[in-house]
Amino acid sequence: MHIHKFEKIWLVFGIATLVFFLTVVGVSAFYLGNQPPSCLATVDVEKVDTQEPFNKPGLTKVEGKEWDYQLVYVASAFSYNPMKVEVPLGAKVKVIATTKDVIHGFEVAGTNINMMLEPGYVSEFTTTFDKPGEFLVVCNEYCGTGHHLMYSTIEVIE
Ligand code: CUA
Structure with missing residues (x-):
């Protein structure tokens, strides 16, 4: 299957953005959001x-x-x-x-x-x-x- 060059660029860009946001959400949920500051x-x-x-x-x-x-x-x-x-x-x-x-x-x-x-x-x-x-x-x-x-x-x- 042939993928047009520009389609490929956008596909990569889309996946990269998705991975980036999942990382941001994951990091904040598991490392920052899980523990209230007074509960150490x-x-x-x-x-x-x-x-x-x-x-x-x-x-x-x-x-x-x-x-x-x-x-x-x-x-x-x-x-x-x-x-x-x-x-x-x-x-x-x-x-x-x-x-x-x-x-x-x-x-x-x-x-x-x-x-x-x-x-x-x-x-x-x-x-x-x-x-x-x-x-x-x-x-x-x-x-x-x-x-x-x-x-x-x-x-x-x-
Ligand atoms: Cu509401 Cu305890």
Whole structure:
């Protein structure tokens, strides 16, 4: 079969373009898009409850760190553990969270805390609670029928 010279050029050009775009899509999907920036550490989904620090959800005072407390959460459909915590006003807190099942959100309304919790990954966010009052932790990733029921509260006390 004889292919005209120009047809051949365009065919090669078309294939090259296709390969180029597939590479771009592939690279961004597998190397950049798969992991949210705050999820660098991993955790065994099957054993979340027995692994540090998720075996002790809640607020714990820490020593020798740049933050005063760690606040650990384990999310699952459709709740957070703990349901409620009290944090002293002005405390610098490292929030450490993960999920036992599907993707959940972790947004603290009225603050800049907003994380995505992915199975197998640890999400972290360090912040200072400098406003007193009650703050609602809500799930902002659709996770199933109980999605809208999923919440927890953080009370910042003086
Ligand atoms: Cu959990 Cu939506």
